Amino acid sequence: SAVDQFKSFVSNTKSAKGEFVQQQIKMVDGNPKVSKTFSGAFVFARPGKFIWTYQKPYEQVLQADGEKLFIFDKDLNQVTIKELGNALGSSPAAILFGSAGAADLDKNFVLKDVPSKQGMEWLEATAKTKGSQFDHIGIGMKDGVPYALELRDQFGQVSLVTLKSMEKNPALKADQFKFVVPAGADVFRQ
Amino acid sequence: CSSLPNANVSSTEQAPKATRNYQETIHLNGKISVRYEHNNKPQNLPGSFEWEQTGNSLQITLFSPVGQTIAKITQNERGALLEQEGKMPQQADNLDQLLADALRWPLPVSGMRDWLQGFVRQPDGSRTALTASDQTIISDGWNIRYASWHESTNSPKRIDLNRYTTSAGEVTLNIFIEAPQNP
Numbered sequence: 001s002a003v004d005q006f007k008s009f010v011s012n013t014k015s016a017k018g019e020f021v022q023q024q025i026k027m028v029d030g031n032p033k034v035s036k037t038f039s040g041a042f043v044f045a046r047p048g049k050f051i052w053t054y055q056k057p058y059e060q061v062l063q064a065d066g067e068k069l070f071i072f073d074k075d076l077n078q079v080t081i082k083e084l085g086n087a088l089g090s091s092p093a094a095i096l097f098g099s100a101g102a103a104d105l106d107k108n109f110v111l112k113d114v115p116s117k118q119g120m121e122w123l124e125a126t127a128k129t130k131g132s133q134f135d136h137i138g139i140g141m142k143d144g145v146p147y148a149l150e151l152r153d154q155f156g157q158v159s160l161v162t163l164k165s166m167e168k169n170p171a172l173k174a175d176q177f178k179f180v181v182p183a184g185a186d187v188f189r190q
Numbered sequence: 191c192s193s194l195p196n197a198n199v200s201s202t203e204q205a206p207k208a209t210r211n212y213q214e215t216i217h218l219n220g221k222i223s224v225r226y227e228h229n230n231k232p233q234n235l236p237g238s239f240e241w242e243q244t245g246n247s248l249q250i251t252l253f254s255p256v257g258q259t260i261a262k263i264t265q266n267e268r269g270a271l272l273e274q275e276g277k278m279p280q281q282a283d284n285l286d287q288l289l290a291d292a293l294r295w296p297l298p299v300s301g302m303r304d305w306l307q308g309f310v311r312q313p314d315g316s317r318t319a320l321t322a323s324d325q326t327i328i329s330d331g332w333n334i335r336y337a338s339w340h341e342s343t344n345s346p347k348r349i350d351l352n353r354y355t356t357s358a359g360e361v362t363l364n365i366f367i368e369a370p371q372n373p
Contacts, residue, residue, distance in 0.1 A: 153259045155275070190233065
């Protein structure tokens with residue numbers, strides 16, 4: 001089932017990298033319309049270390065080094081630093097890569113199999129802690145790997161994230177997840 | 191005071207500056223980072239926004255860095271409505287006041303109708319176009335720095351607004367506006 005596949009992915013895939021496309025889908029007069037499309041790359045290492053880089057249409061980096069979450073916005077040239085703790089539940093990267101293993105996953109999410117669609121087996125993850133800003137998180141599994149993520153917010157807007165060319169257990173540099181503040185950027189600690 | 195004629199037009203300025211007319215109907219996208227104080231702890235909200243203005247009606251949507259909707263503000267002849275994730279929608283006549291109370295930080299929407307397009311309201315209610323230069327003006331109690339402009343559309347690119355309020359302390363709004371599609 002999708003839940004079993006996702007649990008074994010969380011337990012066995014300690015690190016991976018790849019690319020993603022994210023489509024923002026709004027209902028306009030009853031039918032879905034893609035309002036924005038983002039693309040970028042990701043790399044992660046459990047637990048709690050990931051870099052989720054939006055490259056297009058603008059550059060923005062979400063980086064977790066296991067303790068802190070760094071959000072860098074290139075247009076504003078600003079870095080926001082937050083405790084990783086509660087910020088974890090709110091981003092696609094955190095849902096897919098944040099948990100240390102299946103036990104940690106169970107601690108944070110209730111997982112349920114839902115009917116398959118688009119050639120994938122799907123599960124639904126509901127965050128146990130009230131803070132998660134998504135009220136619906138769907139994960140589409142294919143060959144044991146998460147291929148799609150469906151995040152619906154309370155305004156009915158859906159973010160459909162598709163992961164591509166995922167490479168498991170890639171060679172990672174020792175300081176791969178150490179965040180370096182870009183020159184001249186303003187830094188705000190929260 | 192009307193804006194001074196641009197006396198020091200440097201020779202490098204080949205293309206004549208696109209004249210800037212106020213657009214009653216305009217769609218703007220960009221980034222907004224809000225800093226304010228709550229329980230005297232600094233709060234910083236990075237995100238992006240969509241500004242859809244059609245005459246008097248206006249819809250502003252605020253997004254988190256991962257594109258999830260945080261708040262939707264609607265204003266039309268019937269009044270103003272604020273929808274926030276995880277909260278009940280709230281209605282009011284005065285939008286700026288509703289936002290200051292509900293968001294815990296002030297979003298000066300009525301002023302922004304002019305400032306985002308590089309205009310400022312005169313005491314007599316008329317609008318004056320600002321020259322496209324790095325300058326700071328004061329309006330409605332806000333210090334507004336026009337740090338950079340889009341050459342192509344002669345419209346504002348980076349605006350930093352800042353003021354002190356008793357409820358939100360030192361408030362700073364850093365705004366980056368993408369060049370409007372149809373200036």
